[in-house]
Amino acid sequence: MTFFTPGPAALYPAFEKHLKSxxxxxxxxxxxxxxxxxxxxxxxxxxxxxLLSVPDTHQILFLGSASEIWERILLxxxxxxxxxxxxxxxxxxxxxxxxxxxxxxxxxxxxMGEGFEATEITVPEYAEIICATHNETSAGVQxxxxxxxxxxxxxxxxxxxxxxxxxxxxxxxxxxxxxxAFFSVQKAFxxxxxxxxxxxxxxxxxKAERLKQYENLTIGAHHDLPTLWKFAQKHETPAxxxxxxxxxxxxxxxxxxxxxxxxxxxxxxxxxxxxxxxxKKHQNFExxxxxxxxxxxxxxxxxxxxxxxxxxxxxxxxxxVIGSGYGEFKSSQVRIANFPATSVAxxxxxxxxxxRLF
Amino acid sequence: MTFFTPGPAALYPAFEKHLKSxxxxxxxxxxxxxxxxxxxxxxxxxxxxxLLSVPDTHQILFLGSASEIWERILLxxxxxxxxxxxxxxxxxxxxxxxxxxxxxxxxxxxxMGEGFEATEITVPEYAEIICATHNETSAGVQxxxxxxxxxxxxxxxxxxxxxxxxxxxxxxxxxxxxxxAFFSVQKAFxxxxxxxxxxxxxxxxxKAERLKQYENLTIGAHHDLPTLWKFAQKHETPAxxxxxxxxxxxxxxxxxxxxxxxxxxxxxxxxxxxxxxxxKKHQNFExxxxxxxxxxxxxxxxxxxxxxxxxxxxxxxxxxVIGSGYGEFKSSQVRIANFPATSVAxxxxxxxxxxRLF
Numbered sequence: 001m002t003f004f005t006p007g008p009a010a011l012y013p014a015f016e017k018h019l020k021s022x023x024x025x026x027x028x029x030x031x032x033x034x035x036x037x038x039x040x041x042x043x044x045x046x047x048x049x050x051l052l053s054v055p056d057t058h059q060i061l062f063l064g065s066a067s068e069i070w071e072r073i074l075l076x077x078x079x080x081x082x083x084x085x086x087x088x089x090x091x092x093x094x095x096x097x098x099x100x101x102x103x104x105x106x107x108x109x110x111x112m113g114e115g116f117e118a119t120e121i122t123v124p125e126y127a128e129i130i131c132a133t134h135n136e137t138s139a140g141v142q143x144x145x146x147x148x149x150x151x152x153x154x155x156x157x158x159x160x161x162x163x164x165x166x167x168x169x170x171x172x173x174x175x176x177x178x179x180x181a182f183f184s185v186q187k188a189f190x191x192x193x194x195x196x197x198x199x200x201x202x203x204x205x206x207k208a209e210r211l212k213q214y215e216n217l218t219i220g221a222h223h224d225l226p227t228l229w230k231f232a233q234k235h236e237t238p239a240x241x242x243x244x245x246x247x248x249x250x251x252x253x254x255x256x257x258x259x260x261x262x263x264x265x266x267x268x269x270x271x272x273x274x275x276x277x278x279x280k281k282h283q284n285f286e287x288x289x290x291x292x293x294x295x296x297x298x299x300x301x302x303x304x305x306x307x308x309x310x311x312x313x314x315x316x317x318x319x320x321v322i323g324s325g326y327g328e329f330k331s332s333q334v335r336i337a338n339f340p341a342t343s344v345a346x347x348x349x350x351x352x353x354x355x356r357l358f
Numbered sequence: 359m360t361f362f363t364p365g366p367a368a369l370y371p372a373f374e375k376h377l378k379s380x381x382x383x384x385x386x387x388x389x390x391x392x393x394x395x396x397x398x399x400x401x402x403x404x405x406x407x408x409l410l411s412v413p414d415t416h417q418i419l420f421l422g423s424a425s426e427i428w429e430r431i432l433l434x435x436x437x438x439x440x441x442x443x444x445x446x447x448x449x450x451x452x453x454x455x456x457x458x459x460x461x462x463x464x465x466x467x468x469x470m471g472e473g474f475e476a477t478e479i480t481v482p483e484y485a486e487i488i489c490a491t492h493n494e495t496s497a498g499v500q501x502x503x504x505x506x507x508x509x510x511x512x513x514x515x516x517x518x519x520x521x522x523x524x525x526x527x528x529x530x531x532x533x534x535x536x537x538x539a540f541f542s543v544q545k546a547f548x549x550x551x552x553x554x555x556x557x558x559x560x561x562x563x564x565k566a567e568r569l570k571q572y573e574n575l576t577i578g579a580h581h582d583l584p585t586l587w588k589f590a591q592k593h594e595t596p597a598x599x600x601x602x603x604x605x606x607x608x609x610x611x612x613x614x615x616x617x618x619x620x621x622x623x624x625x626x627x628x629x630x631x632x633x634x635x636x637x638k639k640h641q642n643f644e645x646x647x648x649x650x651x652x653x654x655x656x657x658x659x660x661x662x663x664x665x666x667x668x669x670x671x672x673x674x675x676x677x678x679v680i681g682s683g684y685g686e687f688k689s690s691q692v693r694i695a696n697f698p699a700t701s702v703a704x705x706x707x708x709x710x711x712x713x714r715l716f
Contacts, residue, residue, distance in 0.1 A: 003387040008598065011386045019377070028369045028550040029361040031681070064422025064552075067597035071580035097579035186598060192386040194422075194552050194600030221455035222429035239425035240366065240544055242552030242600070323389070 001316075002346055003337075005323040006137050006299045007166060010341040012190025018251040022244055032243065038235040040243070044250030045235070051169050051253050051261055054199055058175055061198040061228045062241050066165045066184040068223070069198045070097045073129070073161050073180055076208035076225040078103050079217065083127035083158075085143070088112050088136035089327060094163060095131070112139040112329070113301075115294035118150035128207075129159040135167035138326035140301025140335065141289050145171050152177040159204060167298045168197075169261060170268050180204050185245060188298060189252055190341035195245035198228075205229050256340065264340055271338050271347040272297040278351045284358050288333055300336045301325070306358065308334050318353050359674075360704055361695075363681045364495050364657045365524060368699040370548025376609040380602055390601065396593040398601070402608030403593070409527050409611050409619055412557055416533055417590045419556040420599050421581055424523045424542040427556045428455045431487070431519050431538055434566035434583040436461050437575065441485035441516075443501070446470050446494035447685060452521060453489070470497040470687070471659075473652035476508035486565075487517040493525035496684035498659025498693065499647050503529050510535040517562060525656045526555075527619060528626050538562050543603060546656060547610055548699035553603035556586075563587050614698065622698055629696050629705040630655040636709045642716050646691055658694045659683070664716065666692045676711050 003010035022028065030036045045060045054060060063069055074082060074097055082103050084095040087110040098105045106124045110116065116132075123130055130151055135142045148171075152160045159179040164171055168183035175181075180200040186193035208225040211217055219225065227238050256264055276295060279285045279302045288301040304311055308324045308331050315322055325333030338347070361368035380386065388394045403418045412418060421427055432440060432455055440461050442453040445468040456463045464482045468474065474490075481488055488509055493500045506529075510518045517537045522529055526541035533539075538558040544551035566583035569575055577583065585596050614622055634653060637643045637660045646659040662669055666682045666689050673680055683691030696705070 001384055001387075003384075005387065005389060008387050008389065008601065011384075015386075016381060019381070023374060023377070026359055026361075026369075028373075029359075029363065029366050029679075031363060031366065032551070064426065064600075065597050068422065068426075068580050071578065074579070100576060100579035100582065102573070102576050184598065192600070192602040193390070193598040194603060215460070218458060218460050220429065221432070221458035222426050224458065239423050240542065240551040242422075242550070243366065244550040245552060321387075 001319055001321055002342065003321045004342060004350060005321055006335050006337040007187045008193055009187055009337045009339050010190060011192070012252050012255070012341045014252065014255050015190055015248065018248045021251075022247050027243060027247055030243070032236065032240050037243065040247050040250065041235040044246050044253065047250050047253035047257060048197065050257050052173070052199070053175065055175050058199050058201045059229055059232045061200065061232055062237055062246055063196040063198055063223055065193070065196040066163070066182055067093075067196075069182040069196045070094050071101070072198065072220065072223055072225065074098050074101050074103060075218070075220040076211065077159055077161070077180070077204050078128050079211055080104055081106065081124070081127045082129050082131060083107070083123050084131045085116050085121070085133065086110070087114055087116065087139065087141055088133070089138035090163065090165070091133040091136055094133070113141060113288050115141045115289070115291065116143050116147065118147040118154065121151065123151075123155050123158060127158060129161055130155065131161045131163070133163040134171050135164065135296050135298055137166040137299050139288065140296040140299050141294050142167065142296040144293060145173060149174055149177045159207070167296070169256065170265055170298055172265070175199070175201070185249055187337075188339040189249060190339060191245060191248055191252065195242050195249065197249070200225065267344065268297050268338060268340070271342070271344055272300060274347050274351050275300045275336055275338065278354060282354070282358065298338050300338055302334055302336070303332060304334055307331050311358070314357050315353060320350055320353060359677055359679055360700065361679045362700060362708060363679055364693050364695040365545040366551055367545055367695045367697050368548060369550070370610050370613070370699045372610065372613050373548055373606065376606045379609075380605050385601060385605055388601065390594065390598050395601065398605050398608065399593040402604050402611065405608050405611035405615060406555065408615050410531070410557070411533065413533050416557050416559045417587055419558065419586045419590055420595055420604055421554040421556055423551070423554040424521070424540055425451075425554075426581065427540040427554045428452050429459070430556065430578065430581055430583065432456050432459050432461060433576070433578040434569065435517055435519070435538070435562050436486050437569055437572075438462055439464065439482070439485045440487050440489060441465070441481050442489045443474050443479070443491065444468070445472055445474065445497065445499055446491070447496040448521065448523070449491040449494055452491070471499060471646050473499045473647070473649065474501050474505065476505040476512065479509065481509075481513050481516060485516060487519055488513065489519045489521070491521040492529050493522065493654050493656055495524040495657050497646065498654040498657050499652050500525065500654040502651060503531060507532055507535045517565070525654070527614060528623055528656055530623070533557070533559070543607055545695075546697040547607060548697060549603060549606055549610065553600050553607065555607070558583065625702065626655050626696060626698070629700070629702055630658060632705050632709050633658045633694055633696065636712060640712070640716065656696050658696055660692055660694070661690060662692055665689050669716070672715050673711060678708055678711060
């Protein structure tokens with residue numbers, strides 16, 4: 001069965017090989033305070049640094065999930081007010097987390113399926129952080145990296161946080177302009193869920209250290225940024241980490257580096273092109289996002305005239321699994337993940353099957 | 359190499375088989391909102407319920423780690439004040455978390471290696487929760503289950519939280535008296551780290567719901583108890599969970615249930631007896647905990663006249679790995695895990711090797 005689901009997604013083909021080497025080397029039993037662990041941790045961080053061009057001003061930290069990272073950013077980097085670009089369920093949840101943490105939130109909201117451009121965004125004066133979602137998985141909308149960067153140029157004194165959960169390593173973020181970004185491994189890295197990766201810079205750390213001094217405020221006890229940072233400097237984590245996932249992530253990042261990030265990005269765009277071309281010319285499907293520059297390259301969402309369960313059911317008989325729409329669009333849309341785990345040939349096979357079936 | 363390290367510890371022998379079945383069934387790619395996932399989740403919860411005799415008044419929840427659960431208990435179940443029994447590094451960290459969350463903490467402290475009895479404990483009037491550690495891994499001290507239960511009988515209006523990270527499923531807790539308890543899977547369940555299990559009752563839920571109404575307080579945004587509980591009722595988690603670990607935990611709990619919890623507990627005590635007997639009669643070693651009823655059955659700690667690195671090094675040559683002392687006792691103590699993953703024969707082999715070598 002080939003999974004084109006948006007996450008948990010298809011496992012990366014080399015995943016099983018790396019899992020086997022983890023078991024063969026008995027890494028499941030090593031102490032997280034040993035040199036063997038520190039070497040493993042450092043390897044993964046270095047591979048990710050290379051892959052995503054993360055400079056030394058930023059640390060790369062390992063947490064339980066991207067949802068946990070939403071919370072940690074808001075606790076550690078916001079005293080009073082946050083600003084959110086909201087155009088779907090996941091960007092909305094980021095804002096909901098801020099509300100639950102008793103922050104005062106501002107939002108610029110658009111209906112699902114619509115996207116944002118830098119020129120139309122005004123950030124309120126007292127907002128301390130701008131929370132942008134590079135790829136809104138629920139709706140298949142992406143924000144152009146150039147627009148994300150412009151936000152920081154326009155508002156240099158505010159922190160900029162980028163959710164790239166369902167797109168990393170595709171977006172070529174400039175970490176000279178992005179203060180913090182994060183993703184989870186069950187999307188484009190083709191791993192089972194259970195690990196979130198937090199990229200975060202010294203400005204965020206300074207802010208967390210300042211907030212920690214305030215007696216009426218908490219930055220959290222578990223996974224607070226100053227403690228995570230201190231341990232990361234010696235290639236460790238404060239609590240026992242998901243060593244298996246950290247090891248395999250490093251190996252897959254190494255595989256990605258061997259292929260080369262430019263090749264990976266071009267392949268992503270090529271495969272997305274195959275899918276959008278099919279959707280464009282087929283009468284039963286249409287892209288849910290009209291504007292081509294806002295169409296997600298990593299999660300392709302199509303409105304379908306046939307009930308999504310019928311599309312999904314027929315494809316399943318051919319050994320292919322795609323996702324339903326999200327929430328209220330469950331039956332009227334399908335979502336097709338386009339991650340490195342699925343090859344050009346497999347994407348081609350999916351398009352051919354769709355052509356034959358509908 | 360056989361690992362007798364206190365965690366991450368030896369993998370349970372059946373772990374690899376369960377991992378293979380996870381891969382063969384492509385469970386790494388299933389949606390966490392599918393019936394396939396809900397069935398898997400429910401299976402694990404039911405196996406744990408049977409194994410630990412958890413009644414329906416309590417939910418069993420899955421989080422990232424036991425450290426995360428420390429934080430979630432304090433955020434969700436404490437408005438102002440908590441009380442902690444502290445006799446080592448891990449019970450101290452539970453209290454440190456409460457301080458970081460701006461709670462007012464009370465503690466009854468003893469030096470490492472000493473234990474607690476119910477009769478000597480007085481809980482301050484305004485403390486809302488009693489935080490006890492069943493097994494203090496850093497020092498090898500356990501608290502008798504009967505003493506833990508007496509605390510609740512003596513203070514029925516306070517919540518009782520039991521850290522059983524490095525001993526579950528050994529302690530036979532009575533959940534009629536324990537409001538919440540928790541553990542992580544890299545100890546006695548013989549799995550790689552990356553999953554914490556939180557057992558929690560309706561009293562804790564009610565308290566969290568009440569605190570959520572207070573405008574000046576936060577119970578957290580990620581993994582807050584009311585949200586975790588709501589999803590657990592439909593056999594789901596709020597965010598994408600560590601499906602692999604949840605699946606394998608269910609399978610290992612099923613293995614444990616087949617052996618039978620009484621047999622497992624007796625075997626644990628038998629193997630601990632072999633280790634303590636050796637330590638008692640050998641001139642170079644002595645139990646760090648003098649009082650037999652306070653000696654941990656799951657993590658045996660011995661003072662050693664030979665530097666611990668020499669003991670560890672020589673055993674390693676024989677294919678066996680034991681742990682060093684914790685913190686300041688790193689070189690003057692050794693710690694030997696006694697979990698179900700290591701058999702009576704292996705424990706016997708370790709004792710024989712120690713007898714020959716020293």
